[in-house]
Amino acid sequence: MPLIENGKLVEDRFTRVADEDEALPASTPVLVSLDRFLKEEEALKSANVEVGLIWPNNKPIAEIAPYLPRLALVALNFPTFRDGRAYSQARLLRERLGWKGPLRAVGNVLRDQFLIMARSGFDQIVPAKEADARAFDEAMHSYTVFYQPTGDGRKSLLRARLGRSATRKGTTGEAA
Amino acid sequence: MYVYDEFDRAFLAERVADFRDQVERRLSGALTEDEFKPLRLMNGVYLQLHAYMLRIAIPYGTLSSDQLRRMAHVARVYDRGYGHFTTRQNIQFNWIKLEDLPQAMADLGEVGVHGIQTSGNCIRNVTTDQWAGATPEEFDDPRIWAEILRQYSTFHPEFTYLPRKFKIAITAAPKDRAATKVHDVGLRLHRNEDGELGFEVLVGGGLGRTPFVGKSIRPFLPVRHVLSYIEAIMRVYNQFGRRDNIYKARIKILVHEIGAEAFAEAVEAEWANIRDGALQLTDEIIDDIRARFLYPDFAALEDEPAELTAALEDPRFATWYRNSVHKHKVPGYSIVTISLKPVGAPPGDATADQMDAVADLADAYAFHEIRVGHEQNLCLPNVATRDLPELWRRLDAAGLATPNVNHISDIIACPGLDYCALANARAIPVAQEISKRFADLDRSRGIGRLHVNISGCINACGHHHVGHIGILGVEKNGQEFYQITLGGRADEHAQLGTLLGPAVSYDQVPGLIEDIVDAYLELRSSPKELFIDTVHRLGVEPFKERVYATH
Numbered sequence: 064m065p066l067i068e069n070g071k072l073v074e075d076r077f078t079r080v081a082d083e084d085e086a087l088p089a090s091t092p093v094l095v096s097l098d099r100f101l102k103e104e105e106a107l108k109s110a111n112v113e114v115g116l117i118w119p120n121n122k123p124i125a126e127i128a129p130y131l132p133r134l135a136l137v138a139l140n141f142p143t144f145r146d147g148r149a150y151s152q153a154r155l156l157r158e159r160l161g162w163k164g165p166l167r168a169v170g171n172v173l174r175d176q177f178l179i180m181a182r183s184g185f186d187q188i189v190p191a192k193e194a195d196a197r198a199f200d201e202a203m204h205s206y207t208v209f210y211q212p213t214g215d216g217r218k219s220l221l222r223a224r225l226g227r228s229a230t231r232k233g234t235t236g237e238a239a
Numbered sequence: 240m241y242v243y244d245e246f247d248r249a250f251l252a253e254r255v256a257d258f259r260d261q262v263e264r265r266l267s268g269a270l271t272e273d274e275f276k277p278l279r280l281m282n283g284v285y286l287q288l289h290a291y292m293l294r295i296a297i298p299y300g301t302l303s304s305d306q307l308r309r310m311a312h313v314a315r316v317y318d319r320g321y322g323h324f325t326t327r328q329n330i331q332f333n334w335i336k337l338e339d340l341p342q343a344m345a346d347l348g349e350v351g352v353h354g355i356q357t358s359g360n361c362i363r364n365v366t367t368d369q370w371a372g373a374t375p376e377e378f379d380d381p382r383i384w385a386e387i388l389r390q391y392s393t394f395h396p397e398f399t400y401l402p403r404k405f406k407i408a409i410t411a412a413p414k415d416r417a418a419t420k421v422h423d424v425g426l427r428l429h430r431n432e433d434g435e436l437g438f439e440v441l442v443g444g445g446l447g448r449t450p451f452v453g454k455s456i457r458p459f460l461p462v463r464h465v466l467s468y469i470e471a472i473m474r475v476y477n478q479f480g481r482r483d484n485i486y487k488a489r490i491k492i493l494v495h496e497i498g499a500e501a502f503a504e505a506v507e508a509e510w511a512n513i514r515d516g517a518l519q520l521t522d523e524i525i526d527d528i529r530a531r532f533l534y535p536d537f538a539a540l541e542d543e544p545a546e547l548t549a550a551l552e553d554p555r556f557a558t559w560y561r562n563s564v565h566k567h568k569v570p571g572y573s574i575v576t577i578s579l580k581p582v583g584a585p586p587g588d589a590t591a592d593q594m595d596a597v598a599d600l601a602d603a604y605a606f607h608e609i610r611v612g613h614e615q616n617l618c619l620p621n622v623a624t625r626d627l628p629e630l631w632r633r634l635d636a637a638g639l640a641t642p643n644v645n646h647i648s649d650i651i652a653c654p655g656l657d658y659c660a661l662a663n664a665r666a667i668p669v670a671q672e673i674s675k676r677f678a679d680l681d682r683s684r685g686i687g688r689l690h691v692n693i694s695g696c697i698n699a700c701g702h703h704h705v706g707h708i709g710i711l712g713v714e715k716n717g718q719e720f721y722q723i724t725l726g727g728r729a730d731e732h733a734q735l736g737t738l739l740g741p742a743v744s745y746d747q748v749p750g751l752i753e754d755i756v757d758a759y760l761e762l763r764s765s766p767k768e769l770f771i772d773t774v775h776r777l778g779v780e781p782f783k784e785r786v787y788a789t790h
Contacts, residue, residue, distance in 0.1 A: 123478070145277060145360070147400025151477045154397055159512060175261065175270075175278055179396035194269060205257050208250040210390045211466075212517040213397065220246050220390060221517070221524060 065196040067188045068165070070203065072196065075189075077115045077136060087112075094138060097122070100130070108133075117169065124152040128160055137162060139185075141170035150183045157184035158214040177202040182215045240303055240608060241386050242531045243351050250393070254355055255348050258282045259341055281361055281399070283354020284340060288660045293332045293340060294357040295347060296364045299371065299385040299409075300328035300611040304598040307609050309350045311594035317343045322594070324579060324587040326651060326702060327406070328366045328611045329357055333658050355393065360401045362392035362473070367409045368416045369612035372534065373620035375568040378428050379436055381411035383529050384465060387520070390528075391466050398473045402480035403488035405473070406445075409438075413731060418613055420444050420453045420733035421705055423490045424472060426465070437461045442472060442502065443494030444733070446699035451491045452733050456503035462525070464510075466518040471510035475502070535606035535621050540571025542624065550628035558680065559631055562642035573624045575605075577617040577634065578641040578649060582678040585667045586652045587615030596637040604630045614690075615651055616644065646683040647691055647756065648674035651702055655695030655712065656719075662695035664712025664719035665745070669693055672749045677756075686756055689770045692727070705729035707771045708755060709736040710748065719745045725755070725782055726774040737779045740787050751786060758785040 066075040077094040080087060087093060087106060092113035100107065100116050107114050115136030118127050127137070137156060139149035149168070156162045167187035168180045174195035177188060181203060190196045212219040243251075258278070265275040283294040295310070310330060314322045317339045318332045325331055335343055347353060356363055365388045367381040368374070388407060392398070398405075408417040411428040419425030425441035437459045444453025460468050472490075479497075481487045494502045550556045565574040577597060580586050589597075597617055601609050604626045605619035612618055622630060634640040643649050650673060653659065655666030670693055677683045692706025696713075703709035709724035721743055724736030743751055756770075762781055763773045774782070 144274070145400055146482060147360075147398070148478055148482075150397040150400070151474050155474075173274060175274075176400075179394075179399055182396035205260075206250070206253045206394070208246050208253060210250070210393045211395055219517075 064189050064191075065193065066167075067190065067196060067199050069186050070199065077113070092135060094136065115167070118152065120146065120148040120152060124155045125160070127156070131160065131162060134164065136165045136167060136187075138167040138169045138187075141168060141172055141176075144171045144173050144176055150179065153180070153183040153185055154214060174198050174202045178206060182209070182213050182217065184214055240301060240533055241298075241382065242533060244531065248351070251348055251351065251353055251355075254282075254353065254394075255344060258344070262341060277359055277400075281356055281359035282344075283357040285358060286660070287333065287658055288656075289658070290334050291337050291340065292658075293335050293343060293354060294325070295330050295332070295352055295354050296357045297328050297330060297352075297611050298364060298389050299367045299382045300369045300613075301371075301382060302609045302611065303350070304601040304607040304609065306350045306352050307594050307598040307601070309347060309352065311591040311598070313343050313346060314594065315591040316346075320592075321588050321590045323585070323654065324589065324611050324615050324617070326613045326615060326653075326700065327364060328369070328613060329364060330611070331654075333654070358404070359399075360403050360405075361399050362388075362395065362401075362405045362407065365389055365392070365407045365409065366417055366422075366613060368412060369610040369618045370416060370565070370574055370620060371411065371610075372532075373567050373572075373574050374412055375566060376412035376414055377568075378411050378430055380532065381409045381417075381428055383525070383532065384411075384426070384428065384438075384462070385409050386532075387466065387525070387528055388469065391469070391518075395473075398477060401473070401477055402482045403485070403490075405476070405490065407469075410731075415729075415731040415733075416612065418702070418705070418729040418733070420731070421446055421450075421702070421729055422453065424469065425453050428462075429459075431459050435461060438465060440468065440472075442506075443491040443499065445489055445491040446702055446704050447489070448486060448697040448699070449489075449492065449495075450699065450704040450735050451495060452735065453491075454494060454499035456499060456506060463520045464514055466520060467514045467516065468506070468510055470513060470518055471506045474509055475505045479505075535608075537569045537572060537621075538623070540623055540625065542570045544571070544625035546625040546628055550631075555635075556628060556631055558684075559635075559640050559642040560627065562646075562684075563640075563644050564627060567621070567624075569621075571624055573622050573627060575619040575622050575627070575630065576612070576644045577619065577639050578644050579616050579639075580643060580649045580674065581638055581641045582643075582648060582674045583671050586650050586670050589617070593637060593639060596633075596639065600630060600633055603633075613651075614649065616649070642680065643674075643683060645688045645690070647677045647686055647689040647708075647752075648683055650674060650691045650693060651706070652693040653695050653700035655693075655701075659695060659700075661698055662712065663697075663714035664695050664721065666693040666695040666701055666710075666712060669710060669712075669721070669745070669748055673752050676749050676753055685766070686760070687766070687769055689756075690728075691752070702729060703727075704735045705733060706736060707774070708752060710752075713742060715742070721745065721748050723748075723751060723755070725779045726771065728771055739779050740783050754786045755782055758782050761785070 094115035113135035117138040264270045285292040365385040372380040408419045408422040409426045421444040427439040440457040441453035610618040650670040652666040652670040656662040693710040694701035694703040705727040711722045723739040727736030
């Protein structure tokens, strides 16, 4: 599956290791579930490889805090694109827990959500569809106006509007 | 009126382009129907029983005459010549063809009107008192705060895929015309002892299949914190609201399951982290939004002009005046309610010609402004009192002067089985038949204030739980049956109705309602005691005895 990091198609350095059967690969960065991470905590430590953790979307994100110093990547999951819990987790991870490392969206990740993922703090996206990966740039530029501030640094209208006053423009087409 | 600026217009254009692209990708097969559905819903497009339905947002119920005229145009050109005003201050077009949708949307977009977030699991159109800015009762114009919330919630990146839909209502008057206690969040604007403006915050109200009255989780929230507090509520709900069962996904279930206190604690803990952050509203920001609301240039007029005194000698005008006209905060002006409940017509429907007529009257007498109330009536909030006789004559000529506001025939009803894919039973024909039975104005005036609410299924779009008389359509062995509740109310004393007795068949409903009314007339302590107060005083038992004895 393609990986987009900060808008560019890149090679995924991390090997996703399933919960069962597979042995931990030697000397390549791995991306593991929380279950496996906890089960093989010691093995992962002694292997001395970079570790990425897929944090489940039904577990409070605050609980990830003790593990963060050992992580090279955090991935948050969208079991379906309609399940929006990971947006809150992403913002809390960035804005509350101060995570500066890569933050990856995995699961049912579709282009119509790319922009709100970026606004919530994701800088890595694994699109579920090849065609969506090619449309990344277009999807990210579909809007230039953002009403509300998040931690993404984009200018929001809450501030941008300041300093201007209303002008009477009659009632045609201006009001809502 | 709130005046859109270049940012609002740019956003709307981008949203229209985004949706056009999504429709094209759906048609090309790049998007599956499952993937497309939430996207079209968040633009107001539903697939109904017979056709696509387009739901258009009327933010906080405020419309300009040009916007209403454009809705008439859409009704005439793309629909069957009428539109339906809903209980959430929106308008629905029930018969639009899919291929006409983009053009209809573009036509509406030209006057700053859209369907954004009128559906889907996001923060919906924020509703408020239809008398906002005009009633002397209010502490502030609630639309300022509704607009701040509209902007904040529009395409919010974190809260676009919530467990379920999310509805916020605001009242700025002690008398609640916005049903804030039966919304996911209700905000009650008032002043504290120091004269500071703030909100009481209620959460977890709602109707549907599991009705609850909202619980107060904060008695006073200074207005500058409203966005951070709402964000804290949304964040707790987004993470912990149930997603395993669509019928248990509303915030009311979360609040009920963990308890209002635990919920409030979670919100307060989250809020403590963000209250002094980027969402705090400075006076500058509030003033900037406030400055974009333009108010009429009111003249200094007499409160009781000679024109009014003379007209009141006409009993038909006097009847309408006493029923449909209310006090304005500016002397010499009045608030006029336009009943969309003429006897025998579907509640809340307006024809294209009627919309044009109201738009013309708003231009002539009401500073180009129209409101939509959750009772599915229209309102001209700013009319010079001396113009009332002339306005009434023209309303009457257009069939829009039925003096039945708040009467038993001023029924709130959902579209029901005539339109809706979810309905079990018809709602509109039931409303039509009841209004015919009480068509006699002397009779309905003698009954006084009495709200009848009808829903065609347990999703409760007709708010039957909070009707003084609530009627719920259910299906039994392929037949339509109706459960009747008494004593519900949606105002500041909100409560849910009590079941009267066994469900009755479609044909029995109007007669049963007449029996209930007869029982009330017999039981009330005096003609001054309203129906709702009699039910409150006596409970449903005496009604049950009388009504079921005759059936």
